[in-house]
Amino acid sequence: MSVSSDASTRAGTPTPPRVDGVTAASIRARKKLRNDRAGYLFLLPWFLGMLFMVVPFFASLYLAFTDYNLLNPPGWIGLENFRTMLGDAKLHQSLKVTFVYSFVSVPLSLAVALGVAMILNRGIRGLPVYRAVFYLPSLLGGSVAVVLLWRYIFGLDGVVNQFLGWVGVEGPGWTSDPQYALTTLIILHIWTFGSPMVIFLAGLRQIPALYYEAAAIDGANRFQQFRSVTLPLLSPIIFFNLIQSLIASFQTFTQSFVMSNGTGQPADSTLFYNLYLYQKGFTEFDMGYASAMAWVLLVIIALLTGLNFVAARYWVFYDN
Amino acid sequence: MSIINSQLPETPPDDEDTYLERSAGSRRSRFTRHVLLCAIGVVMAYPLLWMISSSLKPSGIVFTDLALWPSTWDLSNYPRGWTALSEPFSVYLLNSFVIVTLSIVGNLFSCSLAAYGFARLKFAGRKLFFALMLGTLMLPGHVLLVPQYIVFAKLDWLNTYYPLLVPHFLATNAFYIFLMVQFMRALPTELDDAARIDGCGPFRTFWSIILPLSLPAFATTAIFTFISVWNEFFTPLLYLTDPQLYTVPLALRQFVDSDGQSQWGQMFAMSFVSLAPVIGFFIAGQKYLVRGIATTGLK
Numbered sequence: 351m352s353v354s355s356d357a358s359t360r361a362g363t364p365t366p367p368r369v370d371g372v373t374a375a376s377i378r379a380r381k382k383l384r385n386d387r388a389g390y391l392f393l394l395p396w397f398l399g400m401l402f403m404v405v406p407f408f409a410s411l412y413l414a415f416t417d418y419n420l421l422n423p424p425g426w427i428g429l430e431n432f433r434t435m436l437g438d439a440k441l442h443q444s445l446k447v448t449f450v451y452s453f454v455s456v457p458l459s460l461a462v463a464l465g466v467a468m469i470l471n472r473g474i475r476g477l478p479v480y481r482a483v484f485y486l487p488s489l490l491g492g493s494v495a496v497v498l499l500w501r502y503i504f505g506l507d508g509v510v511n512q513f514l515g516w517v518g519v520e521g522p523g524w525t526s527d528p529q530y531a532l533t534t535l536i537i538l539h540i541w542t543f544g545s546p547m548v549i550f551l552a553g554l555r556q557i558p559a560l561y562y563e564a565a566a567i568d569g570a571n572r573f574q575q576f577r578s579v580t581l582p583l584l585s586p587i588i589f590f591n592l593i594q595s596l597i598a599s600f601q602t603f604t605q606s607f608v609m610s611n612g613t614g615q616p617a618d619s620t621l622f623y624n625l626y627l628y629q630k631g632f633t634e635f636d637m638g639y640a641s642a643m644a645w646v647l648l649v650i651i652a653l654l655t656g657l658n659f660v661a662a663r664y665w666v667f668y669d670n
Numbered sequence: 671m672s673i674i675n676s677q678l679p680e681t682p683p684d685d686e687d688t689y690l691e692r693s694a695g696s697r698r699s700r701f702t703r704h705v706l707l708c709a710i711g712v713v714m715a716y717p718l719l720w721m722i723s724s725s726l727k728p729s730g731i732v733f734t735d736l737a738l739w740p741s742t743w744d745l746s747n748y749p750r751g752w753t754a755l756s757e758p759f760s761v762y763l764l765n766s767f768v769i770v771t772l773s774i775v776g777n778l779f780s781c782s783l784a785a786y787g788f789a790r791l792k793f794a795g796r797k798l799f800f801a802l803m804l805g806t807l808m809l810p811g812h813v814l815l816v817p818q819y820i821v822f823a824k825l826d827w828l829n830t831y832y833p834l835l836v837p838h839f840l841a842t843n844a845f846y847i848f849l850m851v852q853f854m855r856a857l858p859t860e861l862d863d864a865a866r867i868d869g870c871g872p873f874r875t876f877w878s879i880i881l882p883l884s885l886p887a888f889a890t891t892a893i894f895t896f897i898s899v900w901n902e903f904f905t906p907l908l909y910l911t912d913p914q915l916y917t918v919p920l921a922l923r924q925f926v927d928s929d930g931q932s933q934w935g936q937m938f939a940m941s942f943v944s945l946a947p948v949i950g951f952f953i954a955g956q957k958y959l960v961r962g963i964a965t966t967g968l969k
Contacts, residue, residue, distance in 0.1 A: 396841040407809075493945065
């Protein structure tokens with residue numbers, strides 16, 4: 351910048367008043383106002399959208415303490431909904447289903463995603479083809495068509511049991527036996543490992559080859575390289591994937607709904623938390639209870655996420 | 671323009687080349703890796719291939735003929751499946767298509783405006799709002815469900831497309847805002863300065879400078895919106911009860927209610943019809959998808 355423009359803004363130099371009484375300060379203030387106004391205008395749709403999220407957020411907290419069926423005005427019943435939840439065996443079952451599903455399928459699918467990403471990252475011909483084949487299922491996994499397909503692949507005479515028959519194993523009734531129905535959905539989740547895989551792949555490519563060379567010179571074998579170079583440098587991405595997958599898996603709905611045709615059968619073994627919430631809120635129209643359920647799940651998810659953030663201090667490594 | 675191009679965030683070196691360059695290990699270890707990856711690939715692709723193959727077989731042999739290449743062909747599954755439900759399948763396809771198109775328009779419009787505001791403008795409270803926006807990334811949507819349903823019911827919007835569309839016009843999906851913010855932040859600020867000197871206000875700068883340069887981010891947003899709205903099951907299930915308004919996923923579910931053996935082939939045929947647009951978009955837009963999830967961890 352030129353010297354003259356610096357001089358006029360140098361601190362301590364009093365700004366001479368203009369003829370029409372407009373000072374530099376007031377010009378700046380007006381400019382700021384204009385900037386503010388432009389910013390708010392651009393954010394206008396978002397502000398309206400936020401209103402549409404913030405108000406329902408608190409409204410559902412209020413409804414959690416009421417008895418409401420959409421026809422009569424909500425009536426305050428204090429902690430009654432939560433007291434009912436304590437004795438609601440179906441609710442406990444749905445919590446169990448959701449926890450088992452999340453805690454088994456999320457680590458498994460992330461492990462598979464990381465493993466395959468590492469094989470791909472070692473450099474291989476035809477990478478785009480492999481990546482496409484592995485990634486596509488994760489775009490389809492939540493669709494009704496694929497869950498329907500799963501019902502039949504795992505049916506009593508389904509493809510899976512026929513394959514098992516070839517190797518001399520008598521397959522169970524995957525979708526009709528309460529012991530196995532959830533397993534079927536866990537396998538479906540693992541089948542969609544493609545999207546965390548692509549994120550891992552991008553993360554792996556950020557690790558400088560130099561680190562591996564240095565480790566190799568120091569005599570580290572491949573496992574040691576994985577433990578001391580790959581894992582620490584990839585840990586922020588693993589952490590990110592873990593949080594995202596957990597939050598999503600706790601809200602699983604389509605899979606359980608289509609698999610059991612909305613019932614959570616057999617023997618409530620696929621009664622996911624959100625499916626039960628849907629039954630309570632939108633088939634029985636017990637909206638107070640559904641809101642209370644929603645808040646309990648929110649608190650569970652928040653606690654788990656918070657716990658993860660605390661634990662992250664011990665295993666997530668930030669380079670900067 | 672060369673300066674601009676070199677600073678764009680979306681120019682990773684071509685995958686194939688760099689990977690070949692780093693291709694590591696002995697010939698045997700490379701062979702082992704290919705075998706392993708092919709095996710995984712077969713397992714991943716088999717269910718989809720089986721679905722396509724089953725849609726071409728007579729329903730009676732779907733579960734006895736395991737071969738992917740049908741021993742007996744039955745193409746009639748497609749025309750019969752098309753008319754098997756209460757409405758012809760074209761009605762559901764058209765409904766889904768209308769909803770998806772409007773959702774894409776809404777997301778591109780509202781999220782790009784918000785993203786430009788966050789990424790390029792300075793105004794009071796920007797940091798606070800941005801933090802709030804990031805907070806909604808992690809907010810589980812099920813908490814909002816009941817009150818939103820009540821609002822839509824009071825507005826008399828049940829059994830209309832408004833509950834499915836309006837949220838998209840209000841930038842409620844923070845993922846897309848975040849994706850566009852990341853992209854716009856990487857564009858050089860000199861562009862804005864130059865535009866201002868030339869007399870452009872913020873709207874003109876957005877429309878004539880930033881928007882054309884952000885088209886890759888728009889493409890990513892559009893493709894992700896397409897796939898997620900096309901597959902969306904819960905919202906239509908909640909709000910649509912009139913079969914004439916059904917989207918494709920709601921329609922497909924009706925095949926379960928009529929669980930007769932005679933319908934298997936037709937069900938798989940219509941399942942494939944419902945997945946084909948997603949697969950098509952995936953093949954056409956793979957570049958944008960991979961880039962999108964690599965930069966934001968979307969989905």
